[in-house]
């Protein structure tokens with residue numbers, strides 16, 4: 110920014126703060142209020158060029174360790190959000206409640222500029238440090254907001270556009286802020302919608318994770334929305350006393366805050382007795398059953414889940430329902446042969462399993478390739494469990510979202526007192542955690558090139574020097590990696606190091622996409638049984654043909670989600686085409702296999718589809734009003750409806 114622009118911006122900000130705008134209409138809003146705080150509370154000047162405050166590495170590590178559950182959960186959503194906006198020069202950031210950036214996923218187009226502005230792990234983006242900005246102002250306002258260009262307080266941030274949304278903990282306290290920032294000239298409302306959905310997704314998962322040792326009721330007015338972004342969740346004690354509720358639960362029950370519900374007995378909220386609620390939880394099924402609100406009698410559909418350590422493994426229950434269902438046990442903790450359990454009759458899978466079995470006790474590195482959702486993660490775990498290391502740890506590292514600044518301490522760990530602020534106990538890195546067992550490097554094809562060299566060094570040396578330590582610690586690990594990318598191609602294009610590739614692919618197994626598997630029908634039936642908690646469902650010929658002919662771009666993951674919906678909506682155990690989701694019925698049968706891409710390809714897309722559907726229902730399919738509510742143009746909304754196969758009810 111040139112000096113005259115800086116001076117102009119500073120003059121405007123100061124005039125507004127002093128209430129001296131002389132005829133210029135400046136509405137009083139959260140921006141002007143924030144500008145005032147910047148001057149009056151934080152003593153900032155809009156023309157300041159402040160170097161970003163950056164925490165020492167040790168303090169950052171401590172903060173990250175304090176939030177490790179949040180970070181684990183947020184990583185996937187951040188990557189997914191980043192993929193949605195990739196190419197438009199965005200950085201995705203997560204801050205803690207003090208505005209310290211804990212994780213950063215950046216677009217190469219913007220990473221350099223972001224670093225210049227101070228957007229990296231460890232930087233502090235509170236209002237006190239950086240003036241009005243997406244993250245800092247969201248922390249104060251505690252609601253989603255966009256801070257666009259000249260709405261920033263400091264002149265040198267006026268090139269930025271930031272969309273930020275808060276993440277609350279299960280007790281309604283501010284936990285973190287998720288933000289997408291870019292130097293784009295457009296304030297993209299659509300980005301705000303995506304950020305908000307991702308933040309809610311993280312918040313819901315944090316809720317379920319934090320409250321997993323309690324009973325949880327998950328509900329929605331539509332059964333297919335249970336287990337999605339919009340579901341309400343209420344955690345309660347065995348005596349029925351409510352411990353916490355998520356935001357959607359409060360919204361659906363017309364409550365304002367946690368104080369309106371926490372401490373009350375569940376029976377006052379829903380009209381079912383405590384024994385009924387507990388009984389439903391004990392017979393944990395994924396099928397949402399009707400329930401009524403105690404006061405107004407409004408109808409919801411709910412699933413009750415027991416405290417985690419008490420939950421029966423749903424797949425195990427399903428497996429017990431049938432003799433010849435080895436694959437169903439694949440995803441349980443049931444004893445047995447975990448590799449055999451992945452077999453349903455497909456020849457390529459059988460060959461993969463045989464080869465993996467032959468090598469399971471030898472420490473040859475295994476590289477798993479296959480499209481997203483084909484079961485690579487599950488295969489890796491089965492290989493681990495089937496081998497001699499099975500009772501030792503299986504430690505997964507997602508290479509796509511490893512924070513760049515922390516790769517070494519994440520992998521190697523550090524000694525107590527390795528640097529100022531390092532935790533007193535030190536930290537075992539992932540490699541040492543996996544000692545004796547298996548290190549699973551997931552999404553290896555997405556690891557930035559410059560980090561691959563460091564990873565290679567670790568793998569070559571097989572010794573770990575924890576940061577600050579003087580002696581090397583020998584490690585004994587089996588290496589399994591997975592990617593949905595064509596690694597050979599990546600090597601040819603110079604995007605993946607050849608030496609690392611050879612290090613990883615002692616043997617490569619490719620998991621076939623679902624549409625090419627010969628055992629599709631057996632898988633469909635097994636998953637339906639698993640999702641219904643062991644009930645024997647019968648698919649009629651046409652329904653089975655539709656399922657069989659569909660292209661399944663999201664592979665087994667998508668099939669599993671579809672089965673969950675089918676089981677939730679089916680009125681009897683006989684499944685017909687009318688019980689199948691619309692998108693499977695869109696195409697004439699013969700064309701159903703061409704993969705028109707109408708299925709949301711990831712969780713965020715699925716959430717977007719759900720949000721559009723929810724608003725459509727709430728606003729009686731009035732496209733103009735829904736577009737306004739979601740801040741989309743009508744055309745964009747129509748395009749999205751087409752993409753997700755959303756149509757008004759007939």
Ligand SMILES: Nc1ncnc2c1ncn2[C@@H]1O[C@H](COP(=O)(O)OP(=O)(O)OP(=O)(O)O)[C@@H](O)[C@H]1O
Pocket residue numbers: 436439440450451479480481482483484485486487488591592593636665666667669
């Ligand atoms: N053999 C199987 N039986 C039952 N469910 C399966 C099987 N394989 C995969 N799934 C289910 O499909 C989903 C995706 O599996 P997984 O995470 O292993 O796939 P992936 O290939 O690693 O996906 P990504 O590349 O997106 O990480 C999971 O919900 C898993 O439970």
